[in-house]
Amino acid sequence: MAFDLTPLWISLKTTLVSTVIVFFLGIAAARWVMDLPPRTRGIMDAFFTFPMILPPTVLGFFLLLLLGNSSPLGQLLKGMGMNIIFSWTATVISGSVVAFPLMYRTARGAFEQVDRSVIDVARTLGLSRRTIFMKILLPLSLPGLMAGTVLSFSRTLGEFGATLMIAGNIPGKTQTLPIAIFFAVEGGDMQTALTLVSLIMLLSLLCMVLQGLWSCRPKVMVSRR
Amino acid sequence: MKLSVDIVKKLAHFSLNIRLGLDRENISILGPSGSGKSMVLKCIAGIEKPDRGRIVLNGRVLFDSERGINLPPEQRRVGYLFQNYALFPHMTVYGNIEIAIPHQWNRKKRAHELIEKFHLQGLEEAYPLRLSGGEQQRVALARMLATEPELVLLDEPFSALDGILREQMQQKLPGLLHGSNYLMVTHDMDEAYRLSEKILVMEDGKMLAFDARERLFDHPPNLAAARILGLRNVSEATRVRENMIMVPQWGCLLECGGKQRVSHVGIRSQHVLISSSPGVNSFGCEIVRTLEDRFTATLFFRLLLSRTRELLLQAIVDKTRWESIQKGDKTLFACFPPDKLLLF
Numbered sequence: 001m002a003f004d005l006t007p008l009w010i011s012l013k014t015t016l017v018s019t020v021i022v023f024f025l026g027i028a029a030a031r032w033v034m035d036l037p038p039r040t041r042g043i044m045d046a047f048f049t050f051p052m053i054l055p056p057t058v059l060g061f062f063l064l065l066l067l068g069n070s071s072p073l074g075q076l077l078k079g080m081g082m083n084i085i086f087s088w089t090a091t092v093i094s095g096s097v098v099a100f101p102l103m104y105r106t107a108r109g110a111f112e113q114v115d116r117s118v119i120d121v122a123r124t125l126g127l128s129r130r131t132i133f134m135k136i137l138l139p140l141s142l143p144g145l146m147a148g149t150v151l152s153f154s155r156t157l158g159e160f161g162a163t164l165m166i167a168g169n170i171p172g173k174t175q176t177l178p179i180a181i182f183f184a185v186e187g188g189d190m191q192t193a194l195t196l197v198s199l200i201m202l203l204s205l206l207c208m209v210l211q212g213l214w215s216c217r218p219k220v221m222v223s224r225r
Numbered sequence: 226m227k228l229s230v231d232i233v234k235k236l237a238h239f240s241l242n243i244r245l246g247l248d249r250e251n252i253s254i255l256g257p258s259g260s261g262k263s264m265v266l267k268c269i270a271g272i273e274k275p276d277r278g279r280i281v282l283n284g285r286v287l288f289d290s291e292r293g294i295n296l297p298p299e300q301r302r303v304g305y306l307f308q309n310y311a312l313f314p315h316m317t318v319y320g321n322i323e324i325a326i327p328h329q330w331n332r333k334k335r336a337h338e339l340i341e342k343f344h345l346q347g348l349e350e351a352y353p354l355r356l357s358g359g360e361q362q363r364v365a366l367a368r369m370l371a372t373e374p375e376l377v378l379l380d381e382p383f384s385a386l387d388g389i390l391r392e393q394m395q396q397k398l399p400g401l402l403h404g405s406n407y408l409m410v411t412h413d414m415d416e417a418y419r420l421s422e423k424i425l426v427m428e429d430g431k432m433l434a435f436d437a438r439e440r441l442f443d444h445p446p447n448l449a450a451a452r453i454l455g456l457r458n459v460s461e462a463t464r465v466r467e468n469m470i471m472v473p474q475w476g477c478l479l480e481c482g483g484k485q486r487v488s489h490v491g492i493r494s495q496h497v498l499i500s501s502s503p504g505v506n507s508f509g510c511e512i513v514r515t516l517e518d519r520f521t522a523t524l525f526f527r528l529l530l531s532r533t534r535e536l537l538l539q540a541i542v543d544k545t546r547w548e549s550i551q552k553g554d555k556t557l558f559a560c561f562p563p564d565k566l567l568l569f
Binding site: 115 | 267270271272297298299300301302303304305307309311312313314315324325327368369371372
């Protein structure tokens with residue numbers, strides 16, 4: 001019997017694209033928040049973290065309201081000939097929104113643990129903000145950023161609630177692995193469910209192993225004499 | 226090189242209030258930990274922003290609250306040597322120095338010049354964590370001078386070095402800086418004296434004194450500054466005659482001219498003479514404790530005529546002298562030479 005692997009491909013595609021988006025957005029947001037005055041920073045921090053504490057279904061509901069045909073944004077997109085709801089793009093949007101806080105939080109933490117005096121000294125040396133960010137802040141927070149990326153990847157891979165709300169369950173189009181599992185079990189098809197479950201477990205495990213391998217690579221800068 | 230600083234900044238526990246001028250000379254800021262010394266440097270470098278005031282370097286206004294000027298650190302041309310050196314841990318020695326060189330065209334050549342000048346040959350490819358404290362400091366200095374700063378700020382530059390290395394670097398530093406003037410922060414008065422012409426004494430954000438080093442050590446303007454400058458024997462005092470003061474806490478009268486309105490008297494431990502023969506301002510004394518160093522001994526003593534038995538005075542004497550005093554079994558006298566007494 002030819003097993004239908006499309007949920008795997010959809011999941012992989014969605015997760016990869018979301019992770020890339022979230023990687024850049026999370027880092028940019030964390031960097032931007034760092035320079036804000038303390039009060040504004042607190043407010044923006046709460047705003048960026050908010051998706052993390054909402055139940056995914058509630059998040060999906062809000063996204064539905066925001067992007068649906070009755071909202072101004074939805075109207076605008078419709079005018080441009082784009083229909084987001086129940087499309088593959090929707091899986092990417094929901095995946096990105098749920099993973100964004102994870103990336104943002106870890107990136108902020110990673111930036112904050114970089115020794116302040118190293119950044120300060122770079123400024124007195126006359127280095128531009130861009131150089132400081134690209135050549136000093138980013139490399140020094142790399143381990144934290146990688147951890148954030150893995151977290152985001154895993155979170156998006158397992159995303160169910162919000163995706164179901166705005167992307168639905170269209171086999172071959174928006175049916176990701178977790179959604180396929182849910183509907184397989186609901187339809188009593190335990191065989192398919194089990195196969196899909198094994199697949200997703202393998203994928204997560206692989207992800208962890210890669211992260212583990214990466215983090216124990218030889219580190220020149222921390223090796224002692 | 227000319228710098229003038231006049232700034233006010235409110236901090237958590239006190240308010241920083243500093244006014245100083247520097248004209249082709251080296252200055253130390255001396256004060257106990259947490260007195261706001263480093264904050265002064267950070268304000269000059271532009272890392273921290275004062276609440277009010279003005280900072281001018283060689284005629285360039287770096288900060289002026291009234292005119293709304295606040296140059297960012299990258300435009301101030303002020304070098305800052307951090308206490309922990311703040312090297313970029315992910316870059317090699319060469320990388321650390323090269324990144325600070327402003328002009329693209331002579332980067333390589335200049336980096337190699339600096340590496341040579343700071344005796345870092347052979348360490349170009351090493352990462353900072355592999356270096357010793359002294360090597361790290363030289364890299365930090367080379368990196369700072371790569372930018373050709375107009376003023377150099379040193380934040381406790383020797384606190385991370387030990388023993389011989391500290392002494393060596395204290396000797397070499399002015400030469401390595403190549404005549405650049407510096408403003409140094411330290412809590413070590415010997416270091417301040419060795420490495421600067423003028424010393425600013427501060428405590429809790431306030432300036433207690435600012436003067437040439439000899440004048441400051443010989444005639445501290447107030448008691449708080451004198452204490453920070455190492456004065457240990459202090460007591461309240463009142464003038465009883467034109468050339469006589471009464472020191473109730475030591476329980477004695479001291480012959481002493483000079484200032485007529487007196488509230489306190491003090492004498493450095495190094496100036497108290499301990500001998501077996503009496504003289505001017507001499508009193509029988511009893512040694513209670515000693516603290517011996519290799520070449521000197523600190524004697525903690527009380528005057529025999531004193532009623533207040535708790536208060537101990539200090540004298541620092543030569544070790545050989547201390548040994549010969551110990552051999553003799555005579556009564557000891559503590560002498561306070563009138564010209565060494567500090568009146569406040």
